[in-house]
Amino acid sequence: MGRHMTSAKTGQCIVCGRTFPLSKMHRTGYLRPHLAEMIVEEVKDCDENSLICDEDLARFRRRYVEKLLDEERGELSELDKRVLDSFERGASTVQRSIAGLLERNPTFGERVADKVASFGGSWTFILSFLGVLVVWMAINVVGLFAQPFDPYPFILLNLVLSCLAALQAPVIMMSQRRQEEKDRMRSENDYMINLRAELEIRQLHEKIDHQMAHQWERLAEMQQIQIELLERHGGGRSPS
Template identity: 55%
Template structure:
């Protein structure tokens, strides 16, 4: 029985080195999946990085951490050029782009969770005061109040012109107005938070779309360059194929002289002596 053939394999540490690289900016050795080649990035970001490291070429590797830092700086520079300032909202957008996180939030749930008991009570009263249920029930109470006092005559607790009813209505209006104002104030705060979040989402979407355009343009340019190189190689191959190849001349073999063999005459028969 033949022995099994054992193929040589690289040691574990040598195999691991093949999948690792060194960041050209920080000099830290990392796994290959945490590194990005500089040539794969869009030109505007590459130009921004080469301001600090002009010696980097397209094959240089950059860690994802350093790439996120330079993306944040790049977005900050764009916002400063366009808006003239760099606010906290812009900073949050730039950091979310660098971390590749979502920035959209559910403002309703976050706002509802932080309400106090008084705020919930005022919101409930304001909501009930602006409903048809309140209008119908309040109208019924007023009608019953006036009918009872008119029918009772001299024994009514609030005879015409219903001075006590006017006092009750004034007290209700005086209490209801601040409650509605408090509810509107919280609604304005909620709308303000929603508008801030909408601004951040829209700004991030605009920047992401711009970056996508730059990436697509960069990829198209590189693809055209590669197609042009491939086409040039194909043309060279076609030109080589169209050049006629000269067939090698065959050498003529020297003619061999044939030997002439003289014919030997056959012996004549001797004459018969008995004739």
């Protein structure tokens, strides 16, 4: 029998050989069959009564999941590896790290770009700019001043419009690029969350199937014992 119990409250890990409290140990016989087989292949003295610590179990879980993903998808992407890292640590660090990047304080240039893009795509800007154009052309056509500052064909107005378009376009592109970066990060975050949920659900299904198989074995064993007891009890009776 492999190494397991060392005292009433501690146990020795079959993989690393260190001693841990039983609350941080897992019996290999209760693990999923494929995961237990992977541990047995690496540790020859391992049996169903052997104990494994949380750290080594997380490492084997990661290798098992990585093997599944590699068989299904081929080469793993950087996002898949990040999900495996968080899966091994047993914490939702992927979601928190993405949320931190999305909630960071924007720089002064980014705030200006967002405001310019927001104002430039509103009806307020369109109507205001249309009013400025009408007033500009009316002043120079009607002749409110003795000398129009921009007579027809409004060369100065064309220059102002060209300069405005030349400055506004890159600022709006900066804002759109930052928004695209946010959308990309959100989509990557959704992908990693979905992948993590898929892996956890798959492991949960395997664990439930494994537990049901154990329960069926125990029920069959109990029924066999009951049948044997009934046969002995019936065989020991004297005929009336």
